[in-house]
Amino acid sequence: MTAIRAMVTGISLACLCGPVLAQTSDIVTPTETAETQDPQAQLLGGVAAVVNDEVISISDVAQRARLLLVTLGVQPTQENLQQLLPRALEDLIDERLQLQKAAEFDLEVSDADIDASIQDMARQNSTDIEGMYQVLRQSGINPETLREQMRAEIAWRRIMSGLYGSRIRISQLQISSLLDRIESDAGKTQYQLAEIFLFAPTEQDKQQVLEGANVIVQQLSQGARFELAAQQYSNSPTAAVGGDLGWVSPTELDPDVQEVLANTEPPALTSPIVVDDGVYIYAIRAKQDGQTGPKMVTLMQVLSPDNQRAALNAFKLAGHSCNDVEAAAAEEEGLVYASLGEVGEDVLTDQVAMAIRNVPEGSASDIIDTPAGPALLYVCDRVQSGFEMPSREQIEDRLFGQQIALQSQRELRDLKREATIIRR
Known part of the structure; x- marks a missing residue:
């Protein structure tokens, strides 16, 4: 058996x-x-x-x-x-x-x-x-x-x-x-x-x-x-x-x-x-x-140490997601990729917290100024610590499944x- x-x-x-x-x-x-x-x-x-x-x-x-x-x-x-x-x-x-x-x-x-x-x-x-x-x-x-x-x-x-x-x-x-x-x-x-x-x-x-x-x-x-x-x-x-x-x-x-x-x-x-x-x-x-505990957010950063804002704008308009942003940044001269990992929203600076507040998962923020130069922040995931929030895609699938x-x-x-x- x-x-x-x-x-x-x-x-x-x-x-x-x-x-x-x-x-x-x-x-x-x-x-x-x-x-x-x-x-x-x-x-x-x-x-x-x-x-x-x-x-x-x-x-x-x-x-x-x-x-x-x-x-x-x-x-x-x-x-x-x-x-x-x-x-x-x-x-x-x-x-x-x-x-x-x-x-x-x-x-x-x-x-x-x-x-x-x-x-x-x-x-x-x-x-x-x-x-x-x-x-x-x-x-x-x-x-x-x-x-x-x-x-x-x-x-x-x-x-x-x-x-x-x-x-x-x-x-x-x-x-x-x-x-x-x-x-x-x-x-x-x-x-x-x-x-x-x-x-x-x-x-x-x-x-x-x-x-x-x-x-x-x-x-x-x-x-x-x-x-x-x-x-x-x-x-x-x-x-x-x-x-x-x-x-x-x-x-x-x-x-x-x-x-x-x-x-x-x-x-x-x-x-x-x-x-x-x-x-x-x-x-x-x-x-x-x-x-x-606090809400946790997973972030990726694309930075321009040479202050190339036009390049950052073009990069954002290209519509890259968290799945391909690292590879895409590597192909762009003057842009540097970094994974910031998962951090609690309670430890973010006010500037970063405001920049990502209304950014959908998988998308980029507007350009923000950092000590190292202008940067884009990609919001890859948001979860409540101790509780896993479903994604919008999962919610849509759930509602669609219920209707079917x-x-x-x-x-x-x-x-x-x-x-x-x-x-x-």
Whole structure:
């Protein structure tokens, strides 16, 4: 099992549009009863479900349940396989709907596309595709189970990107507003968290999702790795990074989550927390009391010992960033580069502090006069000591990911409402 766990550590099978846990269609046929949805009853027939006339077999469901466990790094047993059968079935239903939607757009995912993605996974685990397939076969999993899951994920990701990628606009005001809020909270109590979010827009969904969340917590308590569970199950954009939220203030979270945090000492795993639109599971990794030091800034300097202000102006207008400023300065006669490193803003001179105050990260200040001559200061990074402020690019990515995830959840919810889904 150790080899399997090592193999799947680098495999991110979830995307921003990961499947919703244990949801059911709003369209229920008269033949669909609680008895026919029982996992034990499913094992007695060859068909687990029919999705718009497309069959999902019992074998498909059993294979997916086994893949879910192996991905989590948990040894499959009869008991935990049985627990995951409902989840595996719902995942497969979602994927059938996603692929059917892709067919409407004449969108095809080629075998070469899937091979390329699996090759990336294999490379991260220091093996090749055949080596990965061998590990799956040793666990009783047909490699086609993984390939079909990836086919649906790639197709759905492309659909969401095509439908909404160009429509979503994150304004500089939105980015600044969130950064200001994060910075204002930097001196307050902070928690280092990771999350699993399970989307459940209706009360009926919440009950079913809550049952699935309890199974996930049980698997985590038995040794499953949280980051792998987040990649596999979570509907949050953070699924791509194993659910990691970093250091956050409670004010950024749902009030029900805040209450749980206030009454829990880390490190700890929370029970499922029901909120308006779903269910959360948190790994509370650490807590800090909010005592922060000065803001730290990383600076680079380009100096003209010969007082060549025109050369400095031209250098600034060239738009160099912290990534290439050293090499660019070396090519300019009369300009000298120096790294000033990371310094606290509380020890900067008033002149320097004022010069860099409104300079975006990666950009240069106006020319300032120093004892050695006129100079440009490049602001490469700003962080609150004891707390790492995200960059504007990271904030933009976070907001964009949230919007894509929201649209994905809505699209999948609508597909399930309109579909005819019969569970045997």
